Amino acid sequence: MFNPSQSEFSSNQSIFNSSQSEFLSKLSNIPQPGSGAFTVAQAAGDHTDLAMVGLGAGKSQIEAGNVRFVAMVGSKKVPGYENAPTMKDLGYDVSWESTQILIGPPRMPREVVDRLVKAFESASNEPEYKKFVIERNAVPCYLPPDKAVPFFDEQRKVVHAIMNRAGILKEKPTAPKSE
Secondary structure, X not given: OOOHHXXXXXXXXXXXXXXXXXXXXXXXXXXOOOOHHHHXXXXXXXXXXXXXXXXXHHHHHXXXXXXXXXXXXXXXXXXXXXXXXXXXXXXXXXXXXXXXXXXXXXXXOHHHHHHHHHHHHHHHOOHHHHXXXXXXXXXXXXXXXXXXHHHHHHHHXXXXXXXXXXXOOOOOOOOOOOO
């Protein structure tokens, strides 16, 4: 039977993952340097009870049967792994979305930004793009700037709580400012 207080957890993002929930914070954390490959090796070699990595780092070992897919940390199901539960499905209030953003110089003209936003939004709906993203073990998702800001405001709350639990928060959490 699994007992969190007697179990070890491996991650290359130890501060964020081990302090993100009451469940994970009960595990003995084995921080790993570098990429997810170190973490995957810990789990595949039976040196840790649980490991948290990006799907791209663990996919080949999952498919080879060397590690077992236990749960997703994000809220969206990953194509090809729709039967894998999320942490929320398992009753744990843990969710973290991995994101990539496009940025430009601070003085980029508004008309250029608007053209780029339209172009990326259009491209993100193309079947070829969605296939490309899925083949790289990610979930296709496009957020326009007006929806991205509220999304990141919510992620900011999660990060503040994590940093506070880890004892590294240097400021009091504040409500995001509206612009």
